[in-house]
Amino acid sequence: MKKTITKRLNQSLLAVSITTLLSSGVAMAKSDDMHQLYEDNCSSCHGSDHGGYLAPALNSETLKGRSPTALRTIVMAGSFDTLMPPFYGKLSDDEIRGVIKHLQATPKQPNPAWTLDDMKKSLKVYVKDESTLPDKPTYKIDNIDNLIGVAARGKYGRGEGARAIFINSTTHQKVGEVPTGVAAHIIDFNPANPRWAYVKTDTAEIFKVDLYSMQATRSIKTGYNGPGMGVSRDGKYIMAGSFVPHNAVILDADTLEPLKTFELEGIDPDGKMVSSDSGMIIGTPYADIFAIALENAGQVWVVDYKKDGFPVTKIEKVGRHLHDAFLTHGGKKLMVASYDDSIVAAIDLEKREIIKRLPAGCVPHVGGGSAVVVDGRTLGFGTNFGDCDKMVVSVWDLDKMEVVKQIPVSGGTESPAAHANAPYVAVDIISKDRRARTVQLIDKKTLEVVKTLDVGGHAYFPEYSADGKFLYISAGYNGDEVVVYDSNTLQKVASVPMESPAGIFSRGRVKYMTRGLSPDEMEQSK
Amino acid sequence: MKMRHSVFMLAGLLAAGSSQAASLYVGHAKAAAVCSQCHGIRMPSADAPFPPLGGRDVEYLKTAIKQYRDKTRVSEIMNAIAGSLTDKDINDIAHYYGSVKP
Known part of the structure; x- marks a missing residue:
C-alpha cells in the first residue's frame, strides 16, 4: 500500500508558483519541539517512523537535495489532488521552516516497539x-x-x-x-x-x-x-x-x-x-x-x-x-x-x-x-x-x-x-x-x-x-x-x-x- | 410610465446578462481547482483558519478577489493564488460560492 499510494501522489504545481514570494523568518525551534510538531501534525499520514504510510516517507534520504523553499510551499499551500492540506495559518512560518529542517536531518527511524x-x-x-x-x-x-x-x-x-x-x-x-x-x-x-x-x-x-x-x-x-x-x-x-x-x-x-x-x-x-x-x-x-x-x-x-x-x-x-x-x-x-x-x-x-x-x-x-x-x-x-x-x-x-x-x-x-x-x-x-x-x-x-x-x-x-x-x-x-x-x-x-x-x-x-x-x-x- | 418600464427592462437585461455570463458549473470546477484546498468546496474545514466563502455576497467576493489579484489588497498567499485568475474566472467563482447555502 505504501509504495503504490506514494507513487500516485503528485506534487502541486500551483503551490510551486507561490514559492518565490515568501522569504522571511529565521528562528529555528529545537529538534525536540520539531519532533513533537511532526508527531502532532504529520505522522498520521507520513508515519511515526518517517517511513511513509498514506503519504510519502519524509526523512533525510527521501528529502535529500529537495529545495527547502519548495517543500515549504507544499506545507503552506497543501498539495492539490492529494490529501495534503494547507498548513498556512495553522503553523507559523518559523514552525514550517523548522520542521522541514528537522525532516531533512532525520533518518528513517527503526521500527518502534508497541508491546x-x-x-x-x-x-x-x-x-x-x-x-x-x-x-x-x-x-x-x-x-x-x-x-x-x-x-x-x-x-x-x-x-x-x-x-x-x-x-x-x-x-x-x-x-x-x-x-x-x-x-x-x-x-x-x-x-x-x-x-x-x-x-x-x-x-x-x-x-x-x-x-x-x-x-x-x-x-x-x-x-x-x-x-x-x-x-x-x-x-x-x-x-x-x-x-x-x-x-x-x-x-x-x-x-x-x-x-x-x-x-x-x-x-x-x-x-x-x-x-x-x-x-x-x-x-x-x-x-x-x-x-x-x-x-x-x-x-x-x-x-x-x-x-x-x-x-x-x-x-x-x-x-x-x-x-x-x-x-x-x-x-x-x-x-x-x-x-x-x-x-x-x-x-x-x-x-x-x-x-x-x-x-x-x-x-x-x-x-x-x-x-x-x-x-x-x-x-x-x-x-x-x-x-x-x-x-x-x-x-x-x-x-x-x-x-x-x-x-x-x-x-x-x-x-x-x-x-x-x-x-x-x-x-x-x-x-x-x-x-x-x-x-x-x-x-x-x-x-x-x-x-x-x-x-x-x-x-x-x-x-x-x-x-x-x-x-x-x-x-x-x-x-x-x-x-x-x-x-x-x-x-x-x-x-x-x-x-x-x-x-x-x-x-x-x-x-x-x-x-x-x-x-x-x-x-x-x- | 413608459420610461420606468424601460428602465426595469434594462435592469432586467443586465441582471440576466450577468447571471448568464457566469457559469456555476465552471465556477464549481474552478473553485475546486483553485480555492477549495483552503476554503473548502462549500465550507472550510472546522479545523482550518481560513474564512468561509460559501453563501457570501457575490459582488463582495468579486471585488475582494480582484483586489487580491491586482495586489491592491495585500496577502502574500492570496496575491499569489488569485494572480492567475481572469475576470471571467472570478465572476464564475464568485457566483458559485455565492450560490452555496451555508
Whole structure:
C-alpha cells in the first residue's frame, strides 16, 4: 500500500508558483519541539517512523537535495489532488521552516516497539457501565442493517472533522457522529451483536462504538498505523494488524483488552526471511478462525481463536506484496490480492492451501471485493490501481477459479461495489486527473461499462445500501460530501455533507459476507 | 410610465446578462481547482483558519478577489493564488460560492 499510494501522489504545481514570494523568518525551534510538531501534525499520514504510510516517507534520504523553499510551499499551500492540506495559518512560518529542517536531518527511524503492555496502558474507558446504555436505537431506524458508516477523515487527517459518521440509508439522514480525533479508516460491525461497531483510525486506535446511543465506549491503541482489522464470527474477538510496528494482536471484542500479540515475519516467496507489515485481516462466517495477510512475507496465516494459545497455520508463497482480500463460497475460500505478482491468489481456508493464482491486472487492489451470482455462476470482481496500460477490472468465475473477462475501464480503480439486487457493479476511477471525479458502472450480465457518473471531488469507495436500492459514493477530499444515487435509475437522490469522506461501510456486509452476494450464500457456511 | 418600464427592462437585461455570463458549473470546477484546498468546496474545514466563502455576497467576493489579484489588497498567499485568475474566472467563482447555502 505504501509504495503504490506514494507513487500516485503528485506534487502541486500551483503551490510551486507561490514559492518565490515568501522569504522571511529565521528562528529555528529545537529538534525536540520539531519532533513533537511532526508527531502532532504529520505522522498520521507520513508515519511515526518517517517511513511513509498514506503519504510519502519524509526523512533525510527521501528529502535529500529537495529545495527547502519548495517543500515549504507544499506545507503552506497543501498539495492539490492529494490529501495534503494547507498548513498556512495553522503553523507559523518559523514552525514550517523548522520542521522541514528537522525532516531533512532525520533518518528513517527503526521500527518502534508497541508491546502488549503499551496497548494495555492505552486502553481508555468512556462508558464505565455499559448496562446503562439504551437497549434500542435512540433514533428512528427500521432495521439496524440499514446503517451505513462513513470514515470521515477531516481535512487535516485529524481534529474536528475526523469522525465516523453513520447514516440511515433509507432516509439518507445522519443518525450519529463519533469523533475519533484522528482520521477514521476502517469500520467493522459485530456480526453477533448488532449494537457494536469498531472503528480503526490512521494511528491504529480502535474505538468500540455503541450504535444505539452513537458514542464510543472504549478505545485502545494497537500500534502506530496500518488498516488491518477483522471481527470473529461469534463477535467475541477482534484481530488488528499494523504496518508500524510489524505485529498483530487479538483483542477481547467486549473490553478491547489485548490477549496476544503476533510478531509478523517469515520467509518471503524469494526465500528471504523478512519482517512484515500486516495486510488485511478477516473473520470468516465459516469457522472460528481469522486469516491475516503478511504483506512483505507473502504469507497468509490462519489463526484458530478458539484453541489455546491461538495457534497459527502458515500458508507460504502466496504472492509478493499481499494486501487485501475477500471471501467467497460461504467463507471457505479467500481471494487475496498480490500487488507485485499482479495476481489474486485463491486460498482454500478448509484445507489451508493455495488453490490457484489468477491474473488480476497490474497492481490488484480489491478493496472489500465483490462477488455476484449471474446465471448460476458466482463471479468475483477485482479492481486494480492500474499503474500500467492494463486499466481493467478483472472478473473471475469463482466456482471454476478462472478468468472470465478483463473489462477495460477508464483508469485505475480501487474498490468495487455490488449488490444482489442492483444491476450494476460500481468501480471508482482514481487516476489523477478529471477521471478522479468519476465512478463507472459495469452491467452484471453483459460485463461492459454502461455508464460513467460524474460525482465530483475525488470520488471513491462506492457502497450499496443493505437493501441494494441506493448507491453511496464518497466525493472524497475537495468533494466534502457523500453522494447518493438510485441504484436502478442512477439519478442523484441525496447529498450528505462531511469533511473529506473516505471508506463507506454498510452494516449489511455482515449479512452477505462479501458485497454482491445474497444473504442465502451465508447459509452455505452453516 | 413608459420610461420606468424601460428602465426595469434594462435592469432586467443586465441582471440576466450577468447571471448568464457566469457559469456555476465552471465556477464549481474552478473553485475546486483553485480555492477549495483552503476554503473548502462549500465550507472550510472546522479545523482550518481560513474564512468561509460559501453563501457570501457575490459582488463582495468579486471585488475582494480582484483586489487580491491586482495586489491592491495585500496577502502574500492570496496575491499569489488569485494572480492567475481572469475576470471571467472570478465572476464564475464568485457566483458559485455565492450560490452555496451555508
